[in-house]
Amino acid sequence: MESTEGYVKYQLGLPHIDHLIAVLCVVAIVYKLTMLLAQRRAAMQSMELFPGPPSHWLFGHLKEFKQDGSDLKKILKWGQQYPYAFPIWFGPFVCFLNIHHPDYVKTILTSTEPKDDMIYTFAKPWMGDGLLVSEGQKWFRHRKLLTQGFHYAVLKPYVNLMSDSVKTMLDKWESYAKTNESFELFNHVSLMTLDSIMKCAFSYNSNCQTESGTNEYIKAVYEIRNLINLRFTTFPYHNDLIFYLSPHGFRQRKACKVAHSHTGEVIRKRKEALQDENELDRVQGKRNVDFLDILLLARDENKQGMSDEDIQAEVDTFMFAGHDTTASAMSFILYSLACHPEYQKMCRDEVLQALDGKDTMEWEDLSKIPYTTMFIKESLRLYPPVPGMSRITTKTITFFDGRTLPAGSRIGTSLYPLHRNATVWENPEKLHWSELCHERAESVHSADTAEIPSDRGPDANTTDNSSNSALLT
Template structure:
């Protein structure tokens, strides 16, 4: 009987042919890249076609207008100049594929701000990992519900006690400044302002006395908030970090995740302890009879028409949103108010006299005194006009939007409201770069569009978000 041939087992390597599989993988990658590139090129052609009615500064074919921004303190002025050249509505390109229509006139801004168009999801997605789906980034019915539940937290009766708390924080900051008064040496103002506003928000939001102005470097939560704010801003400015994968693998991504965990754990612990402390309380009035209400009290007792409150996740998102939105922008606004008064000592002198008269031998301002300082209020508004804490906001259109001159932008377009540009629009403001508080006399306000001054936005997203 003839011997049977020996049959060797077919190895995976010989069956699949790994060298051949490498070629298949390369071809697949090339196909994906070409496919993605084709889609992006189609979007670019569509954007160029849609924006033909909006002339603007000529972009570089690859970098767009990115190279025009030197980050030397003149970028905002450059955009204002472009607005003057291109009728206050023009496209800016960030690379070859991303374009934004910039609006720098109140009549065009009104069209967007009075609509229900959602916020642009490009920039805001970077903060969502920390603050969750809170009032800043939510939209639709969730946003309407959250805003309705949070609005009572900003009632005058709730805010009045905060004046004393903020005065205490300001006094702590001024005590620190005493050490600089005798040296005649300059110092960085914003850092002090930022700690002061953070201290105020911690008291008003959590009833938490963190001592962050004197111990800012040792408080883990305070450090985490600063790290997160810095890293989110860094990610927005660095194009490679727009990729979730690249940012996740980077040292900055590791630092972000570590800081986020500290911040989230702190907020969750604060909420848990407050829930435990208020377990026996049934009404806000019972708490208010014992002490002032803070933001967390409002969140815990908020109920909608179905008597449903906020989930723990929603409460955490709103507290973190309040922390993120509140301290940095407030510090920026206050810093520039003092800068404007320092540059215009004649107005500073009037404000000082007015405030001293309102104080009338008292140490600090009270709620009732705020109506007694109209000139100071006008100076504050003029500083916010020249240096808005949020120089621009954006919306993404869900339908075709028609501007006041008949020009349209299609659904899916990103429209940027250039708050800085609107506030320095020479067709709206006479001598726009001059500090002139009298612009805000009642008779002068009546002559302008209500959308000519929008440091806190306008329309449905006004004030809160």
């Protein structure tokens, strides 16, 4: 009889537990929605002084971006309609004030406002707490330790390695030239830059230009890159839990596992090789010092090095930050040369003169091609490889026209419309040879912020030397 009563009580207790769980779930959902609505209300209030294009209440402006090659033109059109700045909504809760005038940009770049890590947090499962994501003392310490890895003395030997990667790409192009068939340029350039990074930074011959279809690491890198972009443009995926439970989240975890396994093995083998080489100058006496050597041998003022986890994060960050941006820049430089055969001839003649019969550019030759260098810079003005940069305000920001933006707001500096701002540049969409002859620099006001290198910001000068060398080579 007692056992029967206990069983009845147990049965009667189950619905109460289910009800309690259901109530807690409802409370959690209501609380989250309340917080999100408060976030949306605050964002709308912060943007009251900045009119912009109409947005959908749920999708924001996401449906305006088709990812068909016309997105930047749409941003440029909005920039012409709304001078100085306008809000862009990525879904119902995330809003950026998009600024595209040098006087507005100057206000942000001369401030100490921290970077907004939203897009980088989407890449965090791959690159961990690397230089792009870390903050405070950890960021300062890592930046100081990494800076020596991009000194000119370290970069000089890389030129020959980059040239070898370029030759491999050109050999592939020769076979295409014989068929008179068109092909997608960016994919080839992207593999070439990836090949160069692997050789220069890790002394690793991946053969990715000839084995891209079978190399698991290369496939994982491209998979992660595509999923990061997908997550940014799909607002439900901004939520970590939703993305984690989605098929795309599963694919990202799988790809990250492959990528981490590969880089972890490269790091492990290099650590073993360096066991008897405890000093950087001893390593340099035997072979070229690469980025991985710098990471493994770097020591701070307390003689402390970086942990294995930190080294892994910086390696993956280097791949993330230096791969596609350099490939994009190179692709558009080639496009600009193709659009201007007269400039192409001048650059070719200058390069041939600098080579003086040699097959390969050397470090010293890079200073002998000033017109080619200026052509590259002008191409980067028209086609910046990084579309923008973002900050999040910690205090009220007042712009030169008197409009203000409260603390906690996101600001995006849009480089494409900034570099094509008609109030600054004469014929902004034209590639000016006058710039290559130093004329434009004398006539343009606000030069410091009218054109911004893609490396401008707190992480500048760590990778810009390496990227510039790659572009020139």
